[in-house]
Amino acid sequence: MSCDQQGLLPLATAIEALLSDLEPVAVTESVDLLQARNRVLAEAIHSRVDVPPADNSAMDGYAVRMLDLIAAGEDWLPVSQRVPAGQAPGPLQPGTVARILTGAEVPPGADIVVMQELAEVKGERVRLPLGAVPGQNIRRRGQDIHSGGLLLPAGRRLDAMAIAVLASAGIERVSVYCPLKVALLCTGDELVPPGQPLAHGQIYNSNRYLLHGLIETLGMEVVDLGQVADDPASLEQVLLRAAEQADAILTTGGVSVGEEDHLRPAIERLGELTLWKINLKPGKPFAAGVVEGTPIFGLPGNPGSALLTFALLARPCLNRLQGDTAIKPFSVTATAGFSRERRIKREEYVRVYCEADGTLQLASQQSSGALSPMLHANGFARLPANQPVELGQALDFYPLDGLVR
Structure with missing residues (x-):
């Protein structure tokens, strides 16, 4: 894998490398259409009838x-x-x-x-x-759907519209992949569960709730292993338990180079670290590898970084493991309603609000430690590395709904 001059892996290269090593967890079941929303088809479905059946x-x-x-x-x-x-x-x-x-x-x-x-x-x-x-x-008979025609391909995630189309063709049950089991654990001795009093130096653990919700939104099952102490032995013990219980492991924190960042060496001791450090802002210290044969994705601890790296890196991988073929982050072209002379060396994703006319406005807060600005932003704009941004410039806009749903 080629890296840039800073030794950081380009984002596109990282995504391709991650996906190339993953195959769907091929456990399937048959479910009624009313229980099929947000599930991923395990086989293609062809219509057995014309729709409408007569003129x-x-x-x-x-x-x-x-x-x-x-x-x-x-x-x-x-x-x-x-x-x-x-x-x-x-x-x-x-x-x-x-x-x-x-x-x-x-x-x-x-x-x-x-x-x-x-x-x-x-x-x-x-x-x-x-x-x-x-x-x-x-x-006319068959105007909507022809008998024998392909309704939906394998790997299609079923939303309400897809389910309605299947129902219109008389399909009652579908073969889908079983929900992927994703083990979730958070590291950091400074983290405190909501509802508990804060001591000096402590913060509430928002990442657990953020990622728990994002995993469930993808129709996957969360194996919640809670918070793990900043201790190598404790971390390794929980990672082994996660590998035994889940199809994939998702962690936050402990992936940088600090004295209490133990995740990366733990992965190396228990399996293999396949990727570390991305040419991305925020989210550079993303890590990936395998523990006891189970894929693991280590997100940074800052909530803003955790959200972005989940959306751009972890989510496509989890979808691939789930059998979903629609894994590339969705983007459209929009117009910068701001300018920036400063050039940064990393590809940057800034929080923006896309107005009705397609103009992007910067959110007031860009700190990777802050989550609340995402209540008002509706996506991210991609700013290319080593380039200024001019007012009116065309930028890639990633709607938040397309990144986390």
Whole structure:
């Protein structure tokens, strides 16, 4: 893997290297559609039916044969049947029309539906205007989905829309990957659980709650191992337990070069450290490797850094392990509503609010130790390394919803 001149791994290279070593944890189960939201398909699904299953009316009106409509001209046509949705129609009698409601099956022989607002009605007779074309206001059989066609590929995460499409094709159950088990542990003797009093030098542990929620949002199961003391022996013991209980391990803190940063050497003793230090701000001391054959992703301890490295690095890896094929961070091009002369040597992701016109405004607080600005920002803007930012410059914008959901 090629690094830049500072010895830091470029972000894109790091992502590719991480993903290349991972394969889905291939444990599957069959679930009912109502229990399938946020699950990942383990196999492709093809439709067994046409949708709609027959030609049907797109609106309330009158079904008629075009030749009969032309022959009638300005004359009245009798109504020979009424066709509500859910009932099979009879063949359309020559020289007549059928009263038809939205969604109802078009009678055999009819090739036009004239909307009711255009019809003159007198008892059981109607007069319809000329000018219609064959197929008007008719939803053709298989217009939405063809029998045998691919509905969804393997690796698709099921949202409400995907589930609705499956239901429309009569699919009742799907084969999905079992939820990935992710062991979560936080290091740092300065961390205190919420609800406890703070002593000097202590802070509340927000990372546990942040990452717990992000993992669950991905439809995965959290194996919460709590907080671990800044002690090599304690850390190694918990890491071994995590490797035994989970499919992947996620940690925060202890990945830098301080005297109390024990995670990196612990990984090296128990397995293999495959990646460390990313050309990224914030989040440089991200680490990855394996412990007893289980992938481990070590996030920095600062909450802002933990959020960003989870979104850009850990989340794609967890999704790959879950079998999800949509793993690349989503971005769009937006316009900088700010400028910056200062050049930094690392690729930087700054907190921004993208306005309705696509203009990016900087959040007031960019400290990696602060989380509350993300309540008001709605994403990150990527600032290339070693370049200034000019007002109006095109930048990559990463919506927060696309990074953590």
